[in-house]
Amino acid sequence: MELFVQLLANTLQIGAVYVLFALGLTLIFGVMKIVNFAHGAFFTAAALIVTSMVPFATVELGVPLWAGYLLAAFAAIAVVLSIGALVYSIGFQHVLKDLNGSFILSIGLLLILNGAYLAIYGGAPRSVPQVLPGTVNVFGATLTAQRLALVIVAAVVTGGLYLLIERTRLGLALRAVAMDQEAAMLQGIPYRRVALYGFLIGAALAACAGVLMAPINAVTPVSGDEFLIKAFIIIIIGGLGSVTGAITGGLFIAMVESVGGYFFDPSTATLAMFILVIGFLLVRPQGILGNVE
Amino acid sequence: MWNKSFGVWVCVALAISSVLFALLATNGYYASLLVWILTNAVLASALRFVLQIGELNIATAAFFGIGAYTTATTAVLLGWPFWLTLLLAPLMAAVLSALFGWVTLRTKGPYFLLVSFAVTEVIRLIYTQTNVIGGNSGLVGMFPPMAIDAYYPALAIALLAATLFALYGFERSDLGRLFKAIENNDAIPRSVGLNVVFLKVLCVVIASAAVGLAGGIHAYANTVIAPSDFAYFVAVLALAYVKIGGEGHPFGPILGAAVLTLVGQWVAGISAWENIFYGAVIVMTLRVFPGGLVGLAERARGLVTRSAR
Amino acid sequence: MNAATSTPAGGDVILRAEHLERRFGGLTAVSDFTFELRQGEILGLIGPNGAGKSTTFNLISGFLRPSGGRLFLKGRDVTGASTKTISRLGLVRTFQHHSLLSEMSVVDNILIGTFHQRLAHEKRMEKVREVASMTGLADHLQIIAGNLPHGLQRMLSIAIALAAEPQILCLDEPLTGLQGAEVGAALELFEKLRTTHGLTILLVEHNVRAVMRACDRVIVLNYGRLLAEGSPEAVSRDEAVIEAYLGRGR
Amino acid sequence: AQETLKLGISAPMSGSAATWGLGMEWAAEQAVEHVNEDGGVTVDGKTYNFEVVTYDNKYSATEGARNAQTMLNRDGVKFIAGSIGTAPVRAMQALTERNGVILFNTAWGKSVKGPQFPYTFTQMNTPFEILEPFYSFIKEQHPDLETAVLVSPNDATGQELEPVAVETWKSLGVEMLASDWYERGTTEFQPIATKIASLDPGLVDFSAAPPTDVGSILKELDVLGWEGVKVMTAGTSVEALMAVAGDAAEGAYLGASADFSSDSATEVQKKLNAGAREALGEPLNGITISSYDAILALRAAMQEADSVDPEKIKDVLPSVRFDSSYGPSGFGGADVYDYPQQMLIPVIVTQVVDGKAVELTRSNPAELEALSND
Amino acid sequence: MLSVDGLCVSYHGVPALLDVSLEIERGAITTIVGSNGAGKTTLMKAIAGLLVPDRGSVHLFGQDVGGRTPAEMVQAGVTLVPEGRRLFGQMSVRDNLMTGAYSRDDRSAIPADFETVLGHFPALRDRLNAPASDLSGGQQQMLAVGRALMASPRLVLLDEPTIGLAPAVVNTICDIIETISRNGVEVLLVEQNAHIALELATRAYVIENGRIVLSGSGKELKHNDQVREAYLGL
Numbered sequence A: 001m002e003l004f005v006q007l008l009a010n011t012l013q014i015g016a017v018y019v020l021f022a023l024g025l026t027l028i029f030g031v032m033k034i035v036n037f038a039h040g041a042f043f044t045a046a047a048l049i050v051t052s053m054v055p056f057a058t059v060e061l062g063v064p065l066w067a068g069y070l071l072a073a074f075a076a077i078a079v080v081l082s083i084g085a086l087v088y089s090i091g092f093q094h095v096l097k098d099l100n101g102s103f104i105l106s107i108g109l110l111l112i113l114n115g116a117y118l119a120i121y122g123g124a125p126r127s128v129p130q131v132l133p134g135t136v137n138v139f140g141a142t143l144t145a146q147r148l149a150l151v152i153v154a155a156v157v158t159g160g161l162y163l164l165i166e167r168t169r170l171g172l173a174l175r176a177v178a179m180d181q182e183a184a185m186l187q188g189i190p191y192r193r194v195a196l197y198g199f200l201i202g203a204a205l206a207a208c209a210g211v212l213m214a215p216i217n218a219v220t221p222v223s224g225d226e227f228l229i230k231a232f233i234i235i236i237i238g239g240l241g242s243v244t245g246a247i248t249g250g251l252f253i254a255m256v257e258s259v260g261g262y263f264f265d266p267s268t269a270t271l272a273m274f275i276l277v278i279g280f281l282l283v284r285p286q287g288i289l290g291n292v293e
Numbered sequence B: 001m002w003n004k005s006f007g008v009w010v011c012v013a014l015a016i017s018s019v020l021f022a023l024l025a026t027n028g029y030y031a032s033l034l035v036w037i038l039t040n041a042v043l044a045s046a047l048r049f050v051l052q053i054g055e056l057n058i059a060t061a062a063f064f065g066i067g068a069y070t071t072a073t074t075a076v077l078l079g080w081p082f083w084l085t086l087l088l089a090p091l092m093a094a095v096l097s098a099l100f101g102w103v104t105l106r107t108k109g110p111y112f113l114l115v116s117f118a119v120t121e122v123i124r125l126i127y128t129q130t131n132v133i134g135g136n137s138g139l140v141g142m143f144p145p146m147a148i149d150a151y152y153p154a155l156a157i158a159l160l161a162a163t164l165f166a167l168y169g170f171e172r173s174d175l176g177r178l179f180k181a182i183e184n185n186d187a188i189p190r191s192v193g194l195n196v197v198f199l200k201v202l203c204v205v206i207a208s209a210a211v212g213l214a215g216g217i218h219a220y221a222n223t224v225i226a227p228s229d230f231a232y233f234v235a236v237l238a239l240a241y242v243k244i245g246g247e248g249h250p251f252g253p254i255l256g257a258a259v260l261t262l263v264g265q266w267v268a269g270i271s272a273w274e275n276i277f278y279g280a281v282i283v284m285t286l287r288v289f290p291g292g293l294v295g296l297a298e299r300a301r302g303l304v305t306r307s308a309r
Numbered sequence C: 001m002n003a004a005t006s007t008p009a010g011g012d013v014i015l016r017a018e019h020l021e022r023r024f025g026g027l028t029a030v031s032d033f034t035f036e037l038r039q040g041e042i043l044g045l046i047g048p049n050g051a052g053k054s055t056t057f058n059l060i061s062g063f064l065r066p067s068g069g070r071l072f073l074k075g076r077d078v079t080g081a082s083t084k085t086i087s088r089l090g091l092v093r094t095f096q097h098h099s100l101l102s103e104m105s106v107v108d109n110i111l112i113g114t115f116h117q118r119l120a121h122e123k124r125m126e127k128v129r130e131v132a133s134m135t136g137l138a139d140h141l142q143i144i145a146g147n148l149p150h151g152l153q154r155m156l157s158i159a160i161a162l163a164a165e166p167q168i169l170c171l172d173e174p175l176t177g178l179q180g181a182e183v184g185a186a187l188e189l190f191e192k193l194r195t196t197h198g199l200t201i202l203l204v205e206h207n208v209r210a211v212m213r214a215c216d217r218v219i220v221l222n223y224g225r226l227l228a229e230g231s232p233e234a235v236s237r238d239e240a241v242i243e244a245y246l247g248r249g250r
Numbered sequence D: 001a002q003e004t005l006k007l008g009i010s011a012p013m014s015g016s017a018a019t020w021g022l023g024m025e026w027a028a029e030q031a032v033e034h035v036n037e038d039g040g041v042t043v044d045g046k047t048y049n050f051e052v053v054t055y056d057n058k059y060s061a062t063e064g065a066r067n068a069q070t071m072l073n074r075d076g077v078k079f080i081a082g083s084i085g086t087a088p089v090r091a092m093q094a095l096t097e098r099n100g101v102i103l104f105n106t107a108w109g110k111s112v113k114g115p116q117f118p119y120t121f122t123q124m125n126t127p128f129e130i131l132e133p134f135y136s137f138i139k140e141q142h143p144d145l146e147t148a149v150l151v152s153p154n155d156a157t158g159q160e161l162e163p164v165a166v167e168t169w170k171s172l173g174v175e176m177l178a179s180d181w182y183e184r185g186t187t188e189f190q191p192i193a194t195k196i197a198s199l200d201p202g203l204v205d206f207s208a209a210p211p212t213d214v215g216s217i218l219k220e221l222d223v224l225g226w227e228g229v230k231v232m233t234a235g236t237s238v239e240a241l242m243a244v245a246g247d248a249a250e251g252a253y254l255g256a257s258a259d260f261s262s263d264s265a266t267e268v269q270k271k272l273n274a275g276a277r278e279a280l281g282e283p284l285n286g287i288t289i290s291s292y293d294a295i296l297a298l299r300a301a302m303q304e305a306d307s308v309d310p311e312k313i314k315d316v317l318p319s320v321r322f323d324s325s326y327g328p329s330g331f332g333g334a335d336v337y338d339y340p341q342q343m344l345i346p347v348i349v350t351q352v353v354d355g356k357a358v359e360l361t362r363s364n365p366a367e368l369e370a371l372s373n374d
Numbered sequence E: 001m002l003s004v005d006g007l008c009v010s011y012h013g014v015p016a017l018l019d020v021s022l023e024i025e026r027g028a029i030t031t032i033v034g035s036n037g038a039g040k041t042t043l044m045k046a047i048a049g050l051l052v053p054d055r056g057s058v059h060l061f062g063q064d065v066g067g068r069t070p071a072e073m074v075q076a077g078v079t080l081v082p083e084g085r086r087l088f089g090q091m092s093v094r095d096n097l098m099t100g101a102y103s104r105d106d107r108s109a110i111p112a113d114f115e116t117v118l119g120h121f122p123a124l125r126d127r128l129n130a131p132a133s134d135l136s137g138g139q140q141q142m143l144a145v146g147r148a149l150m151a152s153p154r155l156v157l158l159d160e161p162t163i164g165l166a167p168a169v170v171n172t173i174c175d176i177i178e179t180i181s182r183n184g185v186e187v188l189l190v191e192q193n194a195h196i197a198l199e200l201a202t203r204a205y206v207i208e209n210g211r212i213v214l215s216g217s218g219k220e221l222k223h224n225d226q227v228r229e230a231y232l233g234l
Ligand SMILES: Nc1ncnc2c1ncn2[C@@H]1O[C@H](COP(=O)(O)OP(=O)(O)OP(=O)(O)O)[C@@H](O)[C@H]1O
Pocket: C024, C027, C028, C029, C047, C048, C049, C050, C051, C052, C053, C054, C055, C056, C096, E127, E134, E135, E136, E137, E138, E139, E164
């Protein structure tokens, strides 16, 4: 029983970051049909900025750790939004709906950004002190307070995004633009602006994940890339462009990892994950919640 | 029409002079550079070949690997004759890709992209966990027979060029038309009694056989193979060749492969800036000439016919 | 009600559907639908929007599997058969939407129709020219199909089907978007196909006047079920049909 | 007249292992500067200066082979002063051996060594040098140790190391409860940590896992309350480990680390270490410093052979004496590999104490002792 | 309220509209009749801002609206029901209707309009949660018209609104056109079924090969021999 709870807790912890990361990706994919390989670079940028801002704020400005962290979080999100706006306007804006073109463009951007991070930060892993030290015991499962906070924030952000997409006018416009830009314009939806918002929200979600992850894992210039592959698997399983799908998919993959890693080993769990995905897509090619075209 | 056959003759001439160059070159580097370029060109052309039916086949990387591993295993572990090991590479790739296509081609678009990606990773993980074929260390020591050794680059170039011509031939035939029709609206070919699934599988099989052969050639050219050489990123690079060269024309991927391979060689050695430079080349090319280099050439000749809608 | 069913070409039954049914989740689009198509006739299939006409086309051409019922084509049981089997038995259909290869030239569009046969390229081109001149596309062979005016697009989708040399031609709203004179020309083509090429035609169309003029017999579908069947005149006077479909005129 | 000899380096310069490549390149440049300031190498009346050319092998065999082809054929490199990664090294070796090019490397696999590869030399300690003294020392410190779990990355190095590690622990009377694999690039380690914690072994050996991964697992283990002996055979960088694990890394034993700023380091090492901190933002470690040593060995061999012909140099290298950054050194290892290709440097066992690597013991290989006693 | 002056549009150099001028008056139902490929759709798209004219101008309430994006035209009250419907296939019928109301300011009036539309097309009410792509051809056409009505436009451009509709529903469309016209909405109608179009229209234009060749009131043109032969045959 205790084991079961611990595995469940593991699933939630791992899943929380996956979900946040995948949501941004699925949004960008859903709205602009961009397979954004550079999404991980947004995540990395945010995490790197946190690792350099926190020491700066606590040492140079002398503010307490939590304040330094919050400051760093704002800075990180702001920087990522600017990077996002920049790459959108010089690049993605021109390859919307071109799956292969945007795919390659994002690879080019990824190479540039990763090269830049490596040049600026070097390859060594960096870290920030835990903002919320200590561990918590929930129904017999142990987890750090920091991770618990991550799960909670992730849940709140996810819920907010769900409401935004399903219940608001902007959400309706985003979905409409995702399906047919010309038709969206004919309904009075300023499509370029909406697409930019979609892209920026996606980037902000990645930044959010990066900010939350920084105090937990080591940050390297390639941290984000490692989440990327899984995030793609998640959004395909969940159905492209679907918010609920990204949530279900993220938790599903986290569960495969956590249960498979426990009963076998992580390497086998990785293999199992890929095989499950293949099997899954053969049975339901459109993902859990996707519609058939 | 004159233009078309003229272009083909230019390519034939290019191919023959490459082979001659490889035979006469005193510095092995340039001959092997040509082999890399053509290997990449086959990868890119095969990727574009499947793009005809509208699918982005990441498993191109996997079948490249299957060709290479087939040749390497039969040559190193079983000691089979050179020509047989080379012949088995495309055969094996064709057979396995038929199976792969038959199972996976029910999915489309991004879903197919991901299934093919997952298959590529699964195959790679299987190599890493199989000790007989060297696990993660891979296989070493594929050398062509002594009698051929000195001519191997020339032979490789000839075979790869022939593969490229074969792919071009398929594209120009009625089969190419059918592939385009499937891409455009597969209900139409279905409605007139064509077996669309079979045709799609055929398309993947042809492309996979081509990369399978390239894989076999690569095994001998490189003398070493390891699982990480056949990760999905191989297909991503191939797509970059296609995009940079221009996907609207069969010559595009070849040009793209040549340019990016040379750029890659040229920048090798500038460490962290290598990635930035490589990335910048990709981004700039995409932004400045959206139709790729071939598109640029056509625009320059005022031949561009933009499709409506 | 089903008065004069004697048709000018009341040949053998070539297609027969028995108790055909198709469900989509909770919705039954076609249910207990039995009808037959006779050699050499032009049969009209009409009914309100969403009655199940296109679904019926998908079922008889193999694009959808029936949830129930049986289908016989030329005496063979083809229930659940593939599109390939059915079209090689001679039944070819067109589509209500997306009915052509919009990014390919008109020639290539028609060529696709000839590919189920093994033929020399010259023979194929001959076929293409023949079909193109029949459908009025002879002057537009090199144009990208998506750029054709709407009316010619409709003709092109018929041309693709004709290139496949069908015996039964199922047309899903072939006259939409055509103007008066163009409708007349299309109807003449149908008549010619029937008389000189011996084709059997199943026609779905909302242009009631055209249906009345072209068809030997008409069946009416409503909510997936057979509502009426008979000669055009009889059907157009049928109270139920007027109520459900035609409406009280303007 | 002065001529320039190009020394090639093939190492990952991008991706997650880039830190090794960057460090190695930097250390090599320092060695070259040192040699050139000393007036270069004078052989047979000619003076040569060194120059470093670095190639990114992306940790892959294909790129390794390409590096080798480019170096050999385009740039005319005859000496490779450092290469990382078992897979790319094997790929390069096929060419360097055929073409008679000296290949220094850090590969941990046994498969790259032996009499059939006379041009290949290893410039740092590998499991066959480290494991025996390292594990024995740990067992001495914890005599009641009975059970262990081994966690290895599923890559070439991990695969070559795992059987040796299992064997060595067994010979010390420690039972292996599980030997698990994970893929490079894994980001989440709670599952494996949960598994380890529930097996509750006396010791966890992280074999060839890089410090960041180890740090993540240690942190999770700490949360789950596991307390036992932590062993990192390939532990190179304490900074990286600490950056991730923090207090959870306390007490871990490292097999390939060295604190080059501590008292036991040589003056040369202290200077290099400080310089690296300045230039790269991180200190040197056992891997990165090794290209410095390789270049010094090369210089000594050239002078000894009085030639820059690789064929002559490969013949003198096994018996050459030179000043490595650790002090006087030479080559050995004929007992293990049937050919003396292994650079002889001390095995240093360090432990994390208060977040710093503290040297516990240092043992010179018997051969090195013999050399210095000559 | 809307006037088109000397409009010229071409596709990659091939002209599709040549010097087209027309007027849409307050409270009028204006129709354009023409054979296939005459340029009707092109004209509609140019007015809606989807195509950029080579020459000529479009004035709305006396203001030059050339160069406005389609979205801005919608905000100015001009809504197009496009040829080919352009629905949001994977979105539910309900959401499709709601996108129509995207740029409205009077949000409180939306629920009432929603009910009105469903009243016109009861077939849609049964399928409110189905994705639009699952609808039958005619149901999709109803949805396209309904979506445009949700925008509560000042001027509605209908490009073949009755395509694929059953006769009874065609009647409904005619009723709708008359109703909204009575409520002060201007209608520009392109219709394959010239009978209907000329019946409804207060003013009609005949377009051939990209040029306006005839114009007059609906009744006049209905009795014009040329028109009868070409467009009213069947
Ligand atoms: N793929 C599908 N999934 C769910 N429902 C469907 C699907 N296809 C059709 N339907 C529903 O089945 C019913 C019949 O549709 P069908 O397309 O056959 O009508 P139709 O008679 O061709 O109408 P129209 O004259 O408007 O084209 C409709 O209510 C439609 O919404």
